[in-house]
Amino acid sequence: MADRWLQILLSIIHSRNFYGSFRYSAFVTYLCDRLKNHPSPDSRMTVRLKIKALTTIVLAWVVTAHVCASTDDPAAIPQESAATEISDSSHAAAAESANEEGGFNAGEMIMEHIMDSHEWHFFTLTRKDGTEWHASICLPVIIYTPGVGLNVFSFHKLHHPQVYKGFALDEENHIVRTDGKTFYDFSITKNVMQLFIAFTLMLILFISVARNYSKYGVKAPKGIQSAIEVIVLFVRDEIAKPMLGEHYKKYLPYLLTLFFFIWINNVMGLIPGSANVTGNIAVTMTLAVLTFILMMFSSRKSYWLHMVSPPGVPLGVKFILVPIEFISNLIVKPFALMIRLFANMLAGHLLVLSFIALIFIFAALSVLAGIGASIFSVAFATFIYLLELLVTALQAYIFTVLSALFIGETLAVGSDHGSEHH
Amino acid sequence: MTHLMDILLLAADGTAKMGAGIGAGLAAIGAGIGVGLIGGNALQSIARQPEAMNDIRTNMFITAALVEGVALFGIVVCVLVLFL
Amino acid sequence: MQLLTPGLGLIFWNTLIFLVVLILLRKYAWKPILKALDDREKTIDDSLKTAERTKEEMNALKSEHEEMLQQAKQERMAIIGEANRIKEQIITEAKEKAGAEAAKITEDARREIENRKMEAIVDVKNQIGAMVVEMSEKVLRKQLENKTEQEEYIRRLADDITRNN
Numbered sequence: 001m002a003d004r005w006l007q008i009l010l011s012i013i014h015s016r017n018f019y020g021s022f023r024y025s026a027f028v029t030y031l032c033d034r035l036k037n038h039p040s041p042d043s044r045m046t047v048r049l050k051i052k053a054l055t056t057i058v059l060a061w062v063v064t065a066h067v068c069a070s071t072d073d074p075a076a077i078p079q080e081s082a083a084t085e086i087s088d089s090s091h092a093a094a095a096e097s098a099n100e101e102g103g104f105n106a107g108e109m110i111m112e113h114i115m116d117s118h119e120w121h122f123f124t125l126t127r128k129d130g131t132e133w134h135a136s137i138c139l140p141v142i143i144y145t146p147g148v149g150l151n152v153f154s155f156h157k158l159h160h161p162q163v164y165k166g167f168a169l170d171e172e173n174h175i176v177r178t179d180g181k182t183f184y185d186f187s188i189t190k191n192v193m194q195l196f197i198a199f200t201l202m203l204i205l206f207i208s209v210a211r212n213y214s215k216y217g218v219k220a221p222k223g224i225q226s227a228i229e230v231i232v233l234f235v236r237d238e239i240a241k242p243m244l245g246e247h248y249k250k251y252l253p254y255l256l257t258l259f260f261f262i263w264i265n266n267v268m269g270l271i272p273g274s275a276n277v278t279g280n281i282a283v284t285m286t287l288a289v290l291t292f293i294l295m296m297f298s299s300r301k302s303y304w305l306h307m308v309s310p311p312g313v314p315l316g317v318k319f320i321l322v323p324i325e326f327i328s329n330l331i332v333k334p335f336a337l338m339i340r341l342f343a344n345m346l347a348g349h350l351l352v353l354s355f356i357a358l359i360f361i362f363a364a365l366s367v368l369a370g371i372g373a374s375i376f377s378v379a380f381a382t383f384i385y386l387l388e389l390l391v392t393a394l395q396a397y398i399f400t401v402l403s404a405l406f407i408g409e410t411l412a413v414g415s416d417h418g419s420e421h422h
Numbered sequence: 423m424t425h426l427m428d429i430l431l432l433a434a435d436g437t438a439k440m441g442a443g444i445g446a447g448l449a450a451i452g453a454g455i456g457v458g459l460i461g462g463n464a465l466q467s468i469a470r471q472p473e474a475m476n477d478i479r480t481n482m483f484i485t486a487a488l489v490e491g492v493a494l495f496g497i498v499v500c501v502l503v504l505f506l
Numbered sequence: 507m508q509l510l511t512p513g514l515g516l517i518f519w520n521t522l523i524f525l526v527v528l529i530l531l532r533k534y535a536w537k538p539i540l541k542a543l544d545d546r547e548k549t550i551d552d553s554l555k556t557a558e559r560t561k562e563e564m565n566a567l568k569s570e571h572e573e574m575l576q577q578a579k580q581e582r583m584a585i586i587g588e589a590n591r592i593k594e595q596i597i598t599e600a601k602e603k604a605g606a607e608a609a610k611i612t613e614d615a616r617r618e619i620e621n622r623k624m625e626a627i628v629d630v631k632n633q634i635g636a637m638v639v640e641m642s643e644k645v646l647r648k649q650l651e652n653k654t655e656q657e658e659y660i661r662r663l664a665d666d667i668t669r670n671n
Contacts, residue, residue, distance in 0.1 A: 115508060116516060142515075172508075185515045192519040199523050206535035213542035218549045232539060238480065252540065253532040261524060282512035286520040336491035343494040346509075398487040405484065502510060 106357035243404035266392035279345035288338035299410035355381040449496030456489035
């Protein structure tokens with residue numbers, strides 16, 4: 001049923017030459033040919049097809065979003081150009097500051113890349129008359145104002161200096177209420193959108209792998225299953241078992257989900273044009289808090305006793321040690337967990353972006369310097385990028401290992417050499 | 423008078439940024455020394471006992487992560503100084 | 507500064523997504539995957555154990571087999587030895603029997619010969635007796651006629667006797 005639907009979808013895409021000169025059409029032709037030649041494709045083929053069709057849908061969505069953006073803009077241009085003189089706060093200010101510094105503001109560019117935003121911005125074209133065309137997807141804004149209720153609208157409504165339902169943009173592109181009331185912003189921002197994509201990806205990936213298991217039973221793994229299995233076994237045997245002892249079965253689903261969630265989001269964050277999800281402190285804070293909650297729920301009496309009165313310590317020292325233990329266990333550990341992932345992912349993005357920004361900074365000085373800098377910058381950025389690929393896995397591993405370790409401590413696993421070192 | 427105030431404020435801002443930069447640098451030095459020691463000693467112990475490599479590596483990562491965490495605290499404080 | 511202030515919306519959505527992912531994957535992914543892995547490990551473990559046991563059994567069978575072979579060999583040797591012994595025995599017995607038979611036949615023959623001889627002797631004695639009687643009769647008759655003739659006659663008779671015998 002689903003396969004038939006996919007076939008129809010693919011044939012539609014193919015027949016209307018959906019992507020024009022885009023190389024993807026060759027790929028789709030290939031897929032259609034394979035479908036025709038194999039009336040009953042085997043299961044692996046269909047899984048692959050589903051994944052490919054999903055990417056097609058995502059791509060199609062992106063393309064249509066582009067089209068929407070471009071059709072929206074011409075109507076907006078006169079308005080924008082008319083408004084620049086009066087009160088085009090953000091864009092005019094940005095343009096002004098950019099003009100002062102020679103056409104390129106590195107800090108602003110970097111911040112725009114690593115920060116969350118209400119629109120998914122890809123690139124900006126400047127027309128000859130000085131107006132700009134933004135290739136971006138405007139995401140839904142969901143705001144709850146106590147006493148007023150829920151407001152849901154597209155960010156596009158706020159894009160140009162205008163007030164919509166009592167909301168407007170301030171100088172830094174933040175949403176504010178014109179009447180100054182407090183409100184809570186639950187918008188589907190760029191990061192949330194990417195979280196949804198990661199969510200879908202994870203569900204498809206792992207549930208299809210799980211289905212493979214129920215299909216092949218105890219036989220050797222096949223395809224993506226073997227890649228996932230290695231990591232699952234690694235998490236089970238190298239992280240959960242040594243850190244949690246005999247309690248590992250209870251916490252294994254959490255640790256596995258944590259590992260893959262962080263890793264997939266880390267890797268997706270490296271894709272150019274994507275959002276920097278794990279380099280956002282809200283995300284890492286949520287994960288750290290979840291680990292902290294698990295720590296508290298799994299904690300045994302001995303853990304607290306050990307903290308309140310460390311054995312074998314003279315009374316005088318206890319007065320100093322006990323607060324330190326409390327702070328270290330209850331505040332520093334989750335806090336360090338949060339900061340580590342956040343700062344590592346942020347630092348990676350910052351480095352790559354800084355190297356790329358160098359090209360434009362030098363190019364603003366002279367074209368030759370720009371060319372020279374680009375060679376150097378691209379080489380270094382590539383190196384950092386590859387290093388980041390390693391760091392994505394490493395940080396996911398470290399976050400998971402430390403979570404398991406902290407939970408294991410509260411369970412008093414290996415308590416003979418537990419918290420004395422801290 | 424206002425000019426003087428502006429210059430002073432600018433100078434203060436610059437000093438704060440410089441302080442943040444120096445602080446971040448110091449944090450990086452500390453983390454570098456710490457992680458370097460951990461890595462070096464881990465390599466030595468692996469060379470001495472190759473059969474205990476997995477254990478040593480796991481502990482190396484954990485310790486390095488803890489050291490790095492301290493350095494990252496420093497850097498976060500520096501970022502706070504820079505932006506506040 | 508916005509860098510270090512977590513946004514409420516993102517926290518909300520992230521918590522929601524993470525928890526939903528956790529619950530869904532826990533039920534639909536990790537449970538079957540971990541179960542399958544456990545099952546597989548158990549299967550491999552069992553298979554290894556079975557293989558080990560089979561190997562042991564095989565070894566046991568092999569040694570048993572060898573033992574049986576050895577036993578059969580020994581038995582064969584014993585049987586052959588027995589057969590040899592019996593053969594020897596039969597041969598010696600036969601030899602003895604044959605010897606005894608031969609001795610008996612010889613004895614019989616000798617006895618027969620003896621008997622015949624005795625018979626002959628008796629016969630000869632009888633005949634000699636008769637002849638002697640006859641000769642004596644003739645001699646006695648001739649004595650009356652001539653002495654020389656008598657003597658010649660006796661000689662002739664004696665010659666006859668020797669010739670007849």
